[in-house]
Amino acid sequence: MLPVLDGVVMELQDCALPLLREVIPTDKEEVAFKDLDAAILVGSMPRREGMERKDLLKANVAIFKSQGAALEKYAKKTVKVLVVGNPANTNCLIAAKSAPSIPKENFSCLTRLDHNRARSQVAMRCGVPATQVKNVIIWGNHSSTQYPDVHHCKVNMAGSDLACFDAVKDDDWLKGAFISTVQQRGAAVIAARKLSSAMSAAKAICDHMRDIWSGTPEGEFVSMGVYSSSNSYSVAEDLIYSFPVHIKDKQWKIVDGLAINDFSRGKMDATAAELVEERDTAVTFLSA
């Protein structure tokens, strides 16, 4: 893949970007991870036909154990690590566990694409731009068990912020097709394009990293998979679980005190259960 990587370098150079200083293409961990401030881990083993979940986890544990160890050895201790490669939450957890001297808070996984999808679905339904929809939440795993939650979402219509349910005026859709559309969107894009999401995933990565660096606006929150360590929202500890977060001074903080009804509780627990199972399988390969 190195010659192809050279082509990507040429593409970057040819963009004549104002902030790009240098590109170092390499397949050597000691070069790639040296003194990093930010790492975006996009490569993973995709699920192939006939592959069992266990085999998929085993292959990815090998990759993210190695990348975690390389971060531990070469990166700055302040490095911010974003895991994109699927299964992103569990891969992120494995990377974090394999880099014990880097704070677990420095690791996150991408659920911003799901977050943006949820925003845009609501926006189209209301006939407003996506930026007039705020505070959607993606809870849990970046998988089809994720729970896109609009109970705290506001839609700006005609100058005022409405509760999402009041703006959309279709509870059945919000509790049904909206949720499954966001959960299944990745598969729908692949079915149409015959290729995975590319531009929208890149946009979500930029949004995620920009917010880590520059913070979230007052009164707004975004979704990201972060380390669950304090039983927030009764989510099991030692998972990478997607929560609503505020970010300030490059530190995220889970938005607390949001009311959770029974409908939401059940879905938040179901995606947590999937993550516990993934973790418990993955860690057996970690110690192997």
Added chain:
Amino acid sequence: MLPVLDGVVMELQDCALPLLREVIPTDKEEVAFKDLDAAILVGSMPRREGMERKDLLKANVAIFKSQGAALEKYAKKTVKVLVVGNPANTNCLIAAKSAPSIPKENFSCLTRLDHNRARSQVAMRCGVPATQVKNVIIWGNHSSTQYPDVHHCKVNMAGSDLACFDAVKDDDWLKGAFISTVQQRGAAVIAARKLSSAMSAAKAICDHMRDIWSGTPEGEFVSMGVYSSSNSYSVAEDLIYSFPVHIKDKQWKIVDGLAINDFSRGKMDATAAELVEERDTAVTFLSA
């Protein structure tokens, strides 16, 4: 291709872009071209192995005659048309000729990617970001006969603007490998990636359209293929030829009065000769 196009629409929606209002995917000219303010014509017939230049031109004349006629019939008369599909200059000329009620000045073809490549090559050589290199020029055809000219280019180093030749301090490179690198860059990207330039072409399209809408900074110019009608720089008339232009109030104006030495003159004439030949072949198919 319509199902694939639906996938692209999903990607755009999932970006949750602040300025995107609506996307209308269609294969119907009367829908696609209706009341357009801006048109970016990216589709063309690529050259296939064993295809002669004449056959390539014939296939593309059919496409751009039809798209020009659709612009004539459905678009606003103020529409700004950017042709990207190759051979871009001649395709652009055919589209303009096929839309007689739209001013020829509203048509341009993309040489901004070549312009950005030239900027970035000089910038890397000088160890500065691409944005510190200004006023490179791409003359002529968006093909391997194009002439990337740095005789009027300035490089900002350590706070002062240096002439490019003084900044680079390697005349042989600037008059040799630099030129051929820019001319052959598209082929080099394909050789490495096994795919055409994508991101860098998209970036160049955005740069081009933004400059048409918002203008160029004072004292800077950019390259674009525009209609040659006034014998500027002794270039034959009735060609789409890439010139250095200033843009203000959505109108481009060729930067005049730049000194042209014999070295440049020869290369500017060679690429013009290629365009004359392309045009003369293409128009025979136009009247057919």
